[in-house]
Amino acid sequence: MTQKVAVLGTGKIGEALLSGMIRAGWNSADLLVTTRRRERADELHARHGVTPVTNTEAAKTADTLILTVKPQDMGTLLDELAPHLPADRLVISGAAGIPTAYFEERLAAATPVVRVMTNTPALVDEAMSVISAGTHATAAHLAHAEEIFGAVGKTLRVPESQQDACTALSGSGPAYFFYLVEAMTDAGILLGLPRDKAHELIVQSAIGAATMLRDSGEHPVKLRENVTSPAGTTISAIRELESHGVRAALIAALEAARDRSRELASGTTG
Ligand SMILES: NC(=O)C1=CN([C@@H]2O[C@H](COP(=O)(O)OP(=O)(O)OC[C@H]3O[C@@H](n4cnc5c(N)ncnc54)[C@H](O)[C@@H]3O)[C@@H](O)[C@H]2O)C=CC1
Numbered sequence: 001m002t003q004k005v006a007v008l009g010t011g012k013i014g015e016a017l018l019s020g021m022i023r024a025g026w027n028s029a030d031l032l033v034t035t036r037r038r039e040r041a042d043e044l045h046a047r048h049g050v051t052p053v054t055n056t057e058a059a060k061t062a063d064t065l066i067l068t069v070k071p072q073d074m075g076t077l078l079d080e081l082a083p084h085l086p087a088d089r090l091v092i093s094g095a096a097g098i099p100t101a102y103f104e105e106r107l108a109a110a111t112p113v114v115r116v117m118t119n120t121p122a123l124v125d126e127a128m129s130v131i132s133a134g135t136h137a138t139a140a141h142l143a144h145a146e147e148i149f150g151a152v153g154k155t156l157r158v159p160e161s162q163q164d165a166c167t168a169l170s171g172s173g174p175a176y177f178f179y180l181v182e183a184m185t186d187a188g189i190l191l192g193l194p195r196d197k198a199h200e201l202i203v204q205s206a207i208g209a210a211t212m213l214r215d216s217g218e219h220p221v222k223l224r225e226n227v228t229s230p231a232g233t234t235i236s237a238i239r240e241l242e243s244h245g246v247r248a249a250l251i252a253a254l255e256a257a258r259d260r261s262r263e264l265a266s267g268t269t270g
Pocket residue numbers: 008009010011012013014034035036037055068069070071073076077094095096117118119120171172
């Protein structure tokens with residue numbers, strides 16, 4: 001039987017996901033999208049061949065609904081969906097912070113809900129998507145969510161109690177690496193390199209380091225020690241990173257991201 005999948009609120013994450021699904025072999029005729037603006041719907045149809053529908057139509061016709069609106073917009077979307085959504089449809093939330101219980105309280109009794117935190121490398125099929133089951137989601141529902149998000153990268157099942165921490169690590173994670181590259185490129189400018197060369201050196205170093213982290217089987221400490229020669233250049237840089245508290249800053253930053261994810265759960269919109 002053909003399974004219709006609807007992506008509701010198809011912005012950056014929603015589009016990254018559906019384009020990956022199509023690359024992985026999903027038939028675009030089975031993919032529905034909803035948007036706020038008509039022009040956005042037309043753009044998605046032209047780019048991917050997917051079918052724009054209203055939220056109500058998606059609720060009535062899709063087997064699986066993937067909700068990728070901002071956390072602050074989720075309540076309004078659920079108010080719109082609830083009267084039309086049969087309880088046997090799978091609801092997958094891609095929103096930061098919001099627990100599965102929030103959906104279960106607003107949708108028909110026993111609706112299966114799966115919570116997923118993915119990240120923007122979904123655009124290049126290198127996402128990290130962390131998946132948790134709500135009260136009524138079965139192994140088959142989790143497997144279906146894994147099949148969908150597996151189209152854009154790796155998946156990992158975690159207890160829902162770990163979702164806010166995972167959001168801080170991998171959901172927001174790419175931003176920290178982009179920030180580091182930006183800062184290191186600025187350092188290259190200070191050292192007299194043209195910006196394009198500095199960018200190329202840093203990006204290739206990042207790709208090399210990431211590949212070693214993934215493929216070498218070595219601990220990151222060992223990999224760093226291998227770069228750090230006695231009385232050499234690297235240890236001079238590491239001393240500065242330590243004296244500026246970069247490690248403590250990263251720990252505090254991720255703790256703040258985890259806390260913000262928890263606040264989103266309690267409906268904080270500020
Ligand atoms: N941007 C990121 O790196 C990540 C975002 N997320 C989560 O994904 C979700 C979406 O984030 P983005 O794609 O960055 O946001 P976005 O703003 O690009 O996309 C959300 C889209 O939903 C649309 N929308 C809002 N209410 C709607 C409604 N009632 N009906 C139809 N469309 C509606 C908006 O017009 C917008 O296009 C958020 O909940 C966020 O927490 C998760 C992982 C990473």
